[in-house]
Amino acid sequence: MSNSSFPYEFLLLPFADTRELQLLHFTLFLGIYLTALLGNGLILTAIACNHRLHTPMYFFLLNLALIDLGTITITVPKAMANSLWDTRTISYAGCATQVFMFVVFLTAEFSILSIMAYDRYIAICKPLHYRTIMDRRTCVNMVAAAWGITSVYAVLHTANTFSLPLCRGNTLDQFFCEIPQILKLSCSDAYLREVGLLMLSILIAFGCFVFLVLSYVQIFRAVLRIPSQQGQHKAFSTCLPHLAVVFLFISTAFFAYLKPSFTSSSSLNLLLAVLYSVMPPAVNPLIYSMRNKELKEAVWKVMTGCFSEAIYFLSSAYHS
Template identity: 80%
Template sequence: FLCLSNFSLSFPPLEDNHALRQQMSNSSFPHEFLLLPFADTRELQLLHFGLFLGIYLAALLGNGLILTAIACDHHLHTPMYFFLLNLALIDMGSISITVPKAMVSSLWDTRTICYAGCTTQVFFFVMFVAAEFYTLIIMAYDRYIAICNPLHYGTIMTSRTCVNMAAAVWGYTFLYAVLHTANTFSLPLCQGNTLDQFFCEIPQILKLSCSDAYLREVGLLFVSAVLASGSFVFLVLSYVQIFRAALRIPSQHGRHKAFSTCIPHLSGVSLFIVTDIFTYLKPPSMSSSSLNLLLAVLYSVVPPAVNPLIYSMRNQELKDSVRKLMTG
């Protein structure tokens, strides 16, 4: 659904901002955007296509196996695996928004993405990233209740509660994505149509704005960051309590089981959050097209591909279920 076009807009030099705004006063919404290419030579473009194809197929296979194993094995119909199923769905969606378009661009040697395609990318990427963050928060809460308050786990984390929490995440992130997408693409864009990224991303689109109205979206992003920081503090405090409780478990088997369910989740959270924080809070002096591309791959492509490995590596129940599924 991310369309391509061979039509290319041309813009006058950016130095004369007044003349530029006058010339583009009637065309503040480009018909297409130009994405940042991974490589200039044909050999490297094909190498990038092959690399991304391998990562994409691995992500679909890994997350698809987790989805199928959890859905088919009634032993895995517990809150922890229910939220892991949601995470696998989110990962499949998020990587499908960015990687296929990047592969097509490298294979066909094109940089363009149409306005509707760019809008679609922004909407779904924002929704899936926000959904992944809050799903990880809920998974931390689930582990906190299971380890720190095990006697009341069954009454707190009921099936109805889990479904309601998952529905709240999807509903909230849908509205969140609608708000940011509508707000971003309502801005007049008079600073060209070239994005310094391999997919459509809100911060890169805001750089094209020729109006102070972009500060409205910056304000919304700041409020979102503050709310996310509060959730992050909750996550850190939860894991402090989790590890304290796990260390007090008398049996070695009990401690091993507690850590085997928590460490993969903590690894996934760390990979997702650290790359995001570094991407958006790095000093301007470190900003470059190559670094932006590398960081974008780390936070948008790598987590969906490695999460299946992270969550199944130390989880014997899930490994047994996946093995049973693959062997028929």
């Protein structure tokens, strides 16, 4: 690293020191990454190709699948490449890009999850007004606003973070570029601006969390008033997967950023980062398709269709 306040590259935290463990890490991450690609890809294809799933709930789920693909793609491939080639480096521009994209996807996921909670609240608590409130234009505008606001938010964070002079080395205590780890390298009081912005972000996130909790309190009260068990089961089948995804995302992310400083260690930071940035994109498709009969049937139809096409292609190639 040069003596400049702005290094040409950063050093990421390795998962292992020995070659065998590095290859094991590469294999595990490759399996998780392919699982996320397959699961979210099937959900995207099923929703796009099945007209019965062209509803607000599945439109938001499609966006969530896109976010999950982006979240895991911005972090895992670089970590896999570093383990495979036994290196730790990431360029300054690559680090800035990773920070920007990660903030976009992380914030967008929280926004979409909040919108999905509002969608479920309207569907269950105000079913007679659902089609009027959640029309196509409203859904598109909410999603567009979420993506637009999160993009501006990410630009502010990235520009502010990478304008700080760094004089405490170029080694990050994380396997990808993360704003709190970059702030630790700053030697200027200017980093307090970014800390203040992060605290404001936490307050906004807490407000969204309160909104999620209040929404589901109202949802469960409405579901319990449904007279038939079949109706209750159908309502729960659309709410519980979303609630499970919300809990998985919020619990790991909040503990990662709000844990006490005395519990901080490289191993713990690594584990928490994997839990909130790598596991949800791989697990979310399973959670959503497990109790949703419509989505399960659509995904199965896509899988059997692809399998039939593959058999036809192979047989045609063999006979030719």
